[in-house]
Amino acid sequence: MSLRRSIDSTRATSTKKKSPLSSLVKRIFSSEAKMAEEEVDFSQLPLLDRFQHKNWKVRKEGYEAAVKAFEITPDESDPVFRPFNSDSGLWKGAAGDSNVAAQQEGLAALCAFLKYGGVQGAQRSRSHTIQPIYEKGLTSTRPVAKANAYEAVLLYIEVDKPDAVIEEILPALTHKQPKVIAATLNALTQIYHNFGIKVVDPKAVLKVLPKIYGHADKNVRAEGQNLTVELYRWLKEAMKPLFWSELKPVQQTDLEKLFEKVKEEPTPKQERFTRAQQAQMAAQQEKAATAGPEDEDEPQETAEAEEEPAEVDVxxxxxxxxxxxxxxxxxxxxxxxxxxxxxxxxxxxxxxxxxxxxxxxxxxxxxxxxxxxxxxxxxxxxxxxxxxxxxxxxxxxxxxxxxxxxxxxxxxxxxxxxxxxxxxxxxxxxxxxxxxxxxxxxxxxxxxxxxxxxxxxxxxxxxxxxxxxxxxxxxxxxxxxxxxxxxxxxxxxxxxxxxxxxxxxxxxxxxxxxxxxxxxxxxxxxxxxxxxxxxxxxxxxAEVKAKERPKPIVGPPKPAAAKKMVGGKKAPVKKAAPPPAEDPTPLQPKPTARAPPKTSAPTKPGLAASKLGGLKKPAASSMASPQRRVISDLSNADDEESAAPSPSKFGAGRGGLTSRSLAKPSAMPASPPPVPRDNGLGAAERAELEDLRLEKERMLSLTETLRAQNMKLSNEISELQNQNAQLIEDHTRDVLQIKAKETQLVRARGECDVLRAEIESTRKDSERYKREVSRLGRESIGREREDMMRGRQQYDEPSDNAYEESPARYSMHLNGNSRPGSTLQRTGSTTSNGSSRAPTARPPSNLSAFSPTEEKENAGSDGLAQAAMRRKISPPMGTSSAGRSPQRPQFGMSREQSSTSVNSGSGEGENWKRAAEVTSQLKARIEAMKARQGLTKPSY
Known part of the structure; x- marks a missing residue:
């Protein structure tokens, strides 16, 4: 273990001792490498290679070299632009270079390319550079780089199509980084401030403004307000209907306060112009520089009208x-x-x-x-x-x-x-x-x-x-x-x-x-x-928008306008050739083709434009200034007077032919011949010009006539349309009335069917009633006959008293003169054992009062009722107390009368005369009933 430790310590010591040497070696090698790099000349590399080099310094140097190369080109077709037009993606790396120093020079190179490269370079590089510009260029921390980014955007608007550039910029307003949105809004504000709304259409920007006011970042909302105020300077109140309703009331109030500051300011003017506008302005300046004195004297009403700002319409x-x-x-x-x-x-x-x-x-x-x-x-x-x-x-x-x-x-x-x-x-x-x-x-x-x-x-x-x-x-x-x-x-x-x-x-x-x-x-x-x-x-x-231009006062032509300077020298003037002598009416138009212009003779520069070109395009001559038209008309009139014979030679003057002396005129001092004025027009051209004037007058009169006819036809159309509307209303009202009548008719038909059904039912009931009445009548006749036969068997021989009473009553019934109180009497007596005797009955006077003729006449409507009444009045005879109801008083007779008649007529023995009388009365009744039924004719 001790040996192991000693070896490790030795290695560590040796390592510590070698570290300064290794660092020195590294420094030497790095310095040599740097020297080797410095010895390599990158300026010899092509611009495309330097634009794509991995070293930012090489790229920066390449951008600077590109700027110098672009500035010295004669025009946009120079070969130096060709590789950049073919590979437009190079500008994407230049505009969004990772190194801020190189990016600054890259944006400067892009600006030089757009400035000198023309429309083709801008159109091809636009889709590659706009996104890096608003993501890295507009948000750069270096002021120069940010300024170059803004200038590149403005150059794209100036060179390229503004609408296409705005379409590429608008996606930046939905970027996830608020600083990118704020920088883009600032760029849009500068675009409208420099170019105005006539060059850059504000419709697309106005649509996204409400979303800007709903952003969470205050810097974005502030830049949105600045853009809105800038647009208000150009559009005024016309911009409000497009987005104002989508804002909150607080936002509307804040904007109104900002609008008050710029409301009284005049309408701003365009500060920067596109390439097309610049070319147009250069052409106008060149034209004004080469214009002569006549053009300088023309009123500049058209230019003033163009400079006057037009109101923007929503x-x-x-x-x-x-x-x-x-x-x-x-x-x-x-x-x-x-x-x-x-x-x-x-x-x-x-x-x-x-x-x-x-x-x-x-x-x-x-x-x-x-x-x-x-x-x-x-x-x-x-x-x-x-x-x-x-x-x-x-x-x-x-x-x-x-x-x-x-x-x-x-x-x-x-x-x-x-x-x-x-x-x-x-x-x-x-x-x-x-x-x-x-x-x-x-x-x-x-x-x-x-x-x-x-x-x-x-x-x-x-x-x-x-x-x-x-x-x-x-x-x-x-x-x-x-x-x-x-x-x-x-x-x-x-x-x-x-x-x-x-x-x-x-x-x-x-x-x-x-x-x-x-x-x-x-x-x-x-x-x-x-x-x-x-x-x-x-x-x-009064304040009006339409003003008729007054016609200029005709004056003598300026003598200085006859000669013009061409290249510092006076242009030679040639006299116009007089019209041929064989043509007495040079002003009348000829049916032949136009005479060819004389190209060999030089003419005035001011009148050269009004030669055959003016005849071919009469509409262009009407657009000339009033002063030029007046001078041209005067010169034409003078030429016509000089070409036509004098009126005095034909007797139309003061003296005519008779005022001239026939003697030889005395010698007069020679006077120089009048110098004819040269207007550059021949006789045929003047005749054609007169033709065109007459044609113009005819066209004007025809236009007025057609306008009057158009107005008249319009009035007639309006009247016919009103009449048509009235007819449609009348037709609708008539249709509604017809439908109402049809509805009433349907109802009436329904009611008629119901009534017919009721009538049929009533008719059937009437027939049934008739049949019932006829049946009842036959039954009553049979019953009366039966009662009559029973009464004959029951009657005894009549007594003397009854015989004495019967003739008067019998005669009354036969004669039909019975009084209201005299009716058929029925009497009866009851025996001791309870059996009833047959009552004495007389035919009622009411029944005998009707003659057979009257009964036949009344057999129609009230025959049934009369028959029923008779049945009620005259009950059947021979009713007993056991099988019949008690005797009731007769019709038309009071109770006292009936009781009296019953008591007076009662008797145990009835006279045979009474029976004969009753028999005759029954026969008469039977005959009357048969006559009513139509069985037999009544007998008198």
């Missing part, structure tokens, strides 16, 4: 929304409901669908017809919501709404009769939206018709609408339209109310602002000074 920023597919299928049923609440709810739902900055074109015919019908609604809440829907629909469709204008404009203007201000304001806003979607000429016919309306509210609101149209239109009204407006305004000056007179003066003053005081003068002739003063006040305060 319609251009928003994406179109397909609202037609979102309208519910129950809309038509709800809008035609009889309850106003359901109609208003349907319109509210439609308003929420249409409430978007831009709508996609679709089929809105049914919707517009429903809105036009709602304008006639009795409920003003429904009318107000319908007007709001029209406003949103017209604002969202713009030009696509023009085909619906004729259906909705007239009903809205008719509804202006409403006195409530909220309704008229909603209708006015809707009409303004329709006007902005169409043109002034399209709406003029409806406006002129409503200016003579009998309702003062309609007339007053129409005046206000016409004034708003004149102020907002960008097209100067045509001559006939100016005349219509001026006549209508002059007529309003004679109205009885101050409001109408002021409205007429405002219309005339606004029109004067558009066409000028000189053009408005003829329409104001005949007006008194008070009215002219009022019109002049409105003229001074």
């Amino acid at each position: 319609f251009d920023l928003a994406e179109p929304v397909d609202a037609a597919s979102k309208i519910p299928a129950s809309f038509n049923d709800n809008i035609n409901s009889s309850k106003w609440k359901e109609r208003k709810d349907a319109l509210d739902e439609l308003f929420n669908i249409l409430n978007t900055p831009r709508l996609k074109e679709g089929q809105y015919d049914d919707v517009v017809r429903a809105l036009a019908k709602s304008m006639k609604d009795a409920n003003i809440a429904v009318v107000t919501v319908a007007a709001n829907c029209v406003e949103k629909l017209a604002s969202g469709l713009r030009k696509g709404f023009s085909r619906y204008r004729s259906n909705i404009m007239a009903p809205m203007m008719e509804r202006l009769k409403e006195k409530k201000q909220s309704v008229t304001d909603a209708l006015g806003a809707a009409m303004d939206a329709v006007f902005n979607a169409t043109s002034f000429s399209d709406n003029l016919s409806e406006i002129m018709a409503m200016l003579v309306h009998k309702n003062p509210n309609v007339k007053g609101e129409t005046i206000k609408f016409l004034v708003r149209c004149l102020r907002s239109t960008r097209d100067v009204p045509a001559k006939d339209e100016q005349k219509q407006i001026a006549e209508a305004g002059t007529k309003l000056l004679t109205e009885s109310t101050e409001q109408m007179r002021s409205g007429g003066a405002e219309i005339l003053g606004t029109m004067m602002k558009i066409i000028g005081e000189r053009a408005m003068g003829p329409y104001l002739d005949g007006l008194d000074d008070i009215r002219k003063t009022k019109i002049k006040e409105y003229f001074d305060t």
Whole structure:
């Protein structure tokens, strides 16, 4: 063990002693290696190898060498750019180099490549470099590297397509590192600050702004506010509808405070321009440098118009929304409901669908017809919501709404009769939206018709609408339209109310602002000074967007313009060849082909452009400045006068042929011949120019005629559409009436069937009753016969007293003169042993009172009732006390009479005459009953 320990200690000692030597050896070898590396010259390597070298110093040196090589290239087609265009991935390593020092130079090399390499290099390297730039370049700790990164982004916008660059940058806004998002937002702010919204479309950025305000990092939210304020400087209030509703109220309040600081600032101007804009500006400067005195005198109205910033419209920023597919299928049923609440709810739902900055074109015919019908609604809440829907629909469709204008404009203007201000304001806003979607000429016919309306509210609101149209239109009204407006305004000056007179003066003053005081003068002739003063006040305060350019005053041509400097020397001027003598009318057009231009003779530089090129393109000559057109017209007129014969030679002057003396004229002092003016045009060209002028006049007149016809046809179409709508309503009403009549007819038929069934049942019952009555009648006859036979057997011989009484009663029954009290008497007596004797019966006087003829006549309707009554009055004879009910008083006889007759007629012995009388009465009754039944004819 001791030996082992000694060996280990010896080794450790030797190791400690050798450590300085080994370190020295290492230093020597490392220094030699460094010297070897220093001896190697990396500058001889190609740029591509140095860009990919593992040593950062070599890469840094390569980046610096690339910058120097790019700066000395003559153009973008130099061979030095070729390897970098073919292998664009090299710039990915340069923009995102791992070494910060090398990355700084790599970003500088990328900027030089974009600056001198042109569009091709930017397009090919864009997809490789944008991500390293916003991940490592914009977040670099070195200020120079960060500045180079921002400059590279701006150069990509300047050289490449801005939309494509923004599309590559936007993914950085969803990066997981907040510092990358904040740096990217700062880069977007600088892009819009330098290039503006006309070069870089802000739609894509506005869509992601609400997500930025929901980020957890405060630096990201702060940079988002800076970007929003920068966009507000360009877009103003037009940007709010795109994202404002998605922000929280606190965020909206904070932004409003920031907007107040820049709201009063003028619209910013573009500070940095793209390559295309730079080329255009250079061409304009070159053109201005080479322009002559005539071009310098032209008004610069076009340039001023271009420099004037145009208002940004939210319609251009928003994406179109397909609202037609979102309208519910129950809309038509709800809008035609009889309850106003359901109609208003349907319109509210439609308003929420249409409430978007831009709508996609679709089929809105049914919707517009429903809105036009709602304008006639009795409920003003429904009318107000319908007007709001029209406003949103017209604002969202713009030009696509023009085909619906004729259906909705007239009903809205008719509804202006409403006195409530909220309704008229909603209708006015809707009409303004329709006007902005169409043109002034399209709406003029409806406006002129409503200016003579009998309702003062309609007339007053129409005046206000016409004034708003004149102020907002960008097209100067045509001559006939100016005349219509001026006549209508002059007529309003004679109205009885101050409001109408002021409205007429405002219309005339606004029109004067558009066409000028000189053009408005003829329409104001005949007006008194008070009215002219009022019109002049409105003229001074009116603000319009369309102004007619006044025609320049024609003056003599400038003599200095005849000669121009070309290359520091005066251009030689040649006299124009006079027209041939054999052509007496050089100004008339010839049917032959055009004469070839004279290319050998030099012409003026100012008139060279208006030679045959001007004849081939007459539209281009109309775009020239007014001063140039006037000078050209004057020169042409002078040439025509010099080429045509003098009017005095043909007797059209003061003296004519008769004023000339026939004598030989005296010698006159020789005068130099007039020098003809050279305009570079031959006779054929002048004739063709005159042809083109006449053709232009004909085309203008044809255009005016077609415009008037178009207006007339539009009015007819509107009337026909209104008539069609009215016919549809009438047809619907007629169909509903027909359906109601059919329903009533079906009900009547049903009731008729029920009544027929009841009649049939009643008829069957009647037949059954007749059969029953006939059966009862036969039974009663048989029973009476049986009773009669029984009565003959029971009767004894008649007594004298009975014989004495019977003749009078018998004669009464036979003659039919019985009194009401005389009825058939039935008497009976009871023996001591209880047996009853046959009562003495007489035929009732009531039955004998009916003659057979009367009974036959009454056998129809009340025959049955009479037969039943007779059966009740005359019960069968021979009833006993055991088998029959007690005797009841006869019909028409009181109790006292019946009791008296029974007592008086009672007797134990009845007379045979009484029996004979009863027998004859029974026979008469039997005959009468047979006559009633139709068995035999009655015997008298």
